[in-house]
Amino acid sequence: MKVMVCTKRVLDYNVKARVKADGSDVDLSGVKMSMNPFDEIAVEEAVRLKEKGVATEVIAVSCGVTQCQETLRTAMAIGADRAILVETAEELQPLAVAKLLKALADKEQPQLVILGKQAIDDDCNQTGQMLAALAGWPQGTFASKVEVADGKVAVTREVDGGLETVSLTLPAVVTTDLRLNEPRYVTLPNIMKAKKKTLDVVKPEDLGVDVTPRIKTLKVSEPPKRGAGVKVPDVATLVDKLKNEAKVI
Amino acid sequence: MSILVIAEHDNAQVKPATLNTVTAAAACGGDVHVLVAGHDAGGAAQAASQIAGVAKVLHADAEGFAHGLAENVAAQIVALVNDTKDYSHVLLPATASGKNIGPRVAALLDVAQVSDISKVVSADTFERPIYAGNAIATVQSTDAVKVITVRSTGFDAAAATGGSAAVESVPAMAAAGGSSFVGSEIAKLDRPELTSAKIIVSGGRALGSSEKFHEVLEPLADKLGAALGASRAAVDAGYAPNDWQVGQTGKIVAPQLYIAAGISGAIQHLAGMKDSKVIVAINKDPEAPIFSVADYGLEADLFEAVPELTGAL
Numbered sequence A: 001m002k003v004m005v006c007t008k009r010v011l012d013y014n015v016k017a018r019v020k021a022d023g024s025d026v027d028l029s030g031v032k033m034s035m036n037p038f039d040e041i042a043v044e045e046a047v048r049l050k051e052k053g054v055a056t057e058v059i060a061v062s063c064g065v066t067q068c069q070e071t072l073r074t075a076m077a078i079g080a081d082r083a084i085l086v087e088t089a090e091e092l093q094p095l096a097v098a099k100l101l102k103a104l105a106d107k108e109q110p111q112l113v114i115l116g117k118q119a120i121d122d123d124c125n126q127t128g129q130m131l132a133a134l135a136g137w138p139q140g141t142f143a144s145k146v147e148v149a150d151g152k153v154a155v156t157r158e159v160d161g162g163l164e165t166v167s168l169t170l171p172a173v174v175t176t177d178l179r180l181n182e183p184r185y186v187t188l189p190n191i192m193k194a195k196k197k198t199l200d201v202v203k204p205e206d207l208g209v210d211v212t213p214r215i216k217t218l219k220v221s222e223p224p225k226r227g228a229g230v231k232v233p234d235v236a237t238l239v240d241k242l243k244n245e246a247k248v249i
Numbered sequence B: 001m002s003i004l005v006i007a008e009h010d011n012a013q014v015k016p017a018t019l020n021t022v023t024a025a026a027a028c029g030g031d032v033h034v035l036v037a038g039h040d041a042g043g044a045a046q047a048a049s050q051i052a053g054v055a056k057v058l059h060a061d062a063e064g065f066a067h068g069l070a071e072n073v074a075a076q077i078v079a080l081v082n083d084t085k086d087y088s089h090v091l092l093p094a095t096a097s098g099k100n101i102g103p104r105v106a107a108l109l110d111v112a113q114v115s116d117i118s119k120v121v122s123a124d125t126f127e128r129p130i131y132a133g134n135a136i137a138t139v140q141s142t143d144a145v146k147v148i149t150v151r152s153t154g155f156d157a158a159a160a161t162g163g164s165a166a167v168e169s170v171p172a173m174a175a176a177g178g179s180s181f182v183g184s185e186i187a188k189l190d191r192p193e194l195t196s197a198k199i200i201v202s203g204g205r206a207l208g209s210s211e212k213f214h215e216v217l218e219p220l221a222d223k224l225g226a227a228l229g230a231s232r233a234a235v236d237a238g239y240a241p242n243d244w245q246v247g248q249t250g251k252i253v254a255p256q257l258y259i260a261a262g263i264s265g266a267i268q269h270l271a272g273m274k275d276s277k278v279i280v281a282i283n284k285d286p287e288a289p290i291f292s293v294a295d296y297g298l299e300a301d302l303f304e305a306v307p308e309l310t311g312a313l
Helices: A037-051 A069-078 A094-108 A127-133 A188-196 A235-245 B019-030 B042-051 B070-084 B096-108 B210-224 B232-236 B267-273 B302-312
Strands: A002-007 A009-011 A033-035 A057-064 A082-087 A113-118 A139-149 A152-159 A160-170 A173-175 A199-202 A215-221 A230-232 B002-006 B029-038 B056-061 B085-094 B113-117 B121-122 B125-130 B135-141 B146-150 B168-169 B179-186 B198-205 B227-230 B257-261 B280-281 B296-298
Touching: A002 A069, A033 A037, A033 A152, A033 A160, A033 B232, A037 A057, A037 A069, A037 A113, A037 A139, A037 B070, A057 A094, A057 B135, A069 A082, A069 A188, A069 A199, A082 A094, A094 A127, A094 B096, A113 A127, A127 A139, A127 A173, A127 B096, A139 A160, A139 B070, A139 B096, A152 A173, A152 B096, A152 B179, A215 B113, A215 B125, A230 A235, A230 B056, A230 B179, A235 B280, A235 B296, A235 B302, B002 B019, B019 B029, B019 B121, B019 B146, B042 B056, B042 B125, B042 B168, B070 B085, B070 B096, B070 B179, B085 B096, B085 B135, B096 B113, B096 B146, B121 B232, B198 B210, B210 B227, B210 B257, B210 B302, B257 B302, B280 B302
Parallel strands: A002 A057, A002 A113, A057 A082, A082 A199, A113 A173, A139 A173, A230 B296, B002 B029, B002 B085, B029 B056, B056 B168, B085 B146, B113 B146, B198 B227, B198 B257, B257 B280, B280 B296
Antiparallel strands: A009 A033, A139 A152, A152 A160, A160 B179, A215 B135, B121 B125, B125 B135
């Protein structure tokens, strides 16, 4: 079976977001961009399914600007077989991305689509669920374990208070949580190999998808700063402060 | 127009995050209706009817709702919205369950979802943290129906009692098929739930082992009646269960008192706890970033300071 895996190019995990002076957005000029960490886990899981002989082909997909090609090359260096970029300079919101992915899924007919549970830029946590809804497929979100057998996938999900397992009939959508796997380091030979793999570029118009944003960002501001308090010299002072100053115990 | 709140519940009781969601719903303007989709969930529906500010409770009962499967619950919500044409907003708590169901509802209605709002500015404009809370976006939805998940720390809890809403049975949608519940491992804790606890004792990698994590932090948590939390590093190292993780991609908490022991304070962790009323940091490293948000910082070895603190309380 084919597995489709979706990746987003985001501000690198280790870079602190800074708000633009005009309050219009976060400043992304000249900062390091990387693959969304949850998507890296998604790619790793898809590649492991191929290595186990469960998947026959892993297709990596990304939607966005031309530079997303780098993200897709990384996915192919991890082990995806080929890649598709839906290229647009428009702002893409989760519903639009889900529609683009649905159009690609119609074309490629994967049995399983794996995505990160959320992107660390907009922190939306929507795209996988939306894709599942549009395709009429079941969903296994926040996965910490994925097992495919007999036309079904058993997904162990991280829920409040512990774990829950659901069984989904394929085709299905899975979104990854942090501890599903530990993505491998990409090696130089694999990076070289990835350069030779196929990367197709399509436009939203080619897929017949209207990507017009539904949500307007009116402004982006710094969060209220929390000032540092005081250092206390010892435990006794701490207890005194908590009791008599903060009055929280 | 009315506002539909999707109750989070275990069929017997309504979970606390529902109460904060009701407060957010009231701020959107309009009558607040609460949907309890469950199985043998009369208890939860009754509890929902007691919540202050709720005008009506809709109770849909079917086996397919027993475990809150997103496919089934989303279909029920969409049917309600489309049939009644009465709902301008659908609000869910931004919990594991709400996050699972909300976007499915939004896509089926062909509308965007506004995730994890921390403030209602007006009926169509909301504030939500982005980039792990390093920026706050003010966003305006242009869709006819606004599907929203609510960050519970951004809103006070509505009173759980005092209301007297009518409970109305609504026809349950047939199960969507394609998904089934297999089982769950939910830890039974004698402690308060992390997201609704008044006090949280949280530990980091400095604890060094699962044994030490429990041995050092549990007595303090017991003494304070606190929930236990952990940094991602501590969870990754196996010192604490996954669902104890506080941070951008874990739980977002805002207790009255947050005690961080041996947590350095990565931005992703701060994103999950910096709205706490009072933050105490105990750390050996004077340069630890956690001190930059702590009201009270104690530069000390946690293996000495925490037991001493436990003893002093």
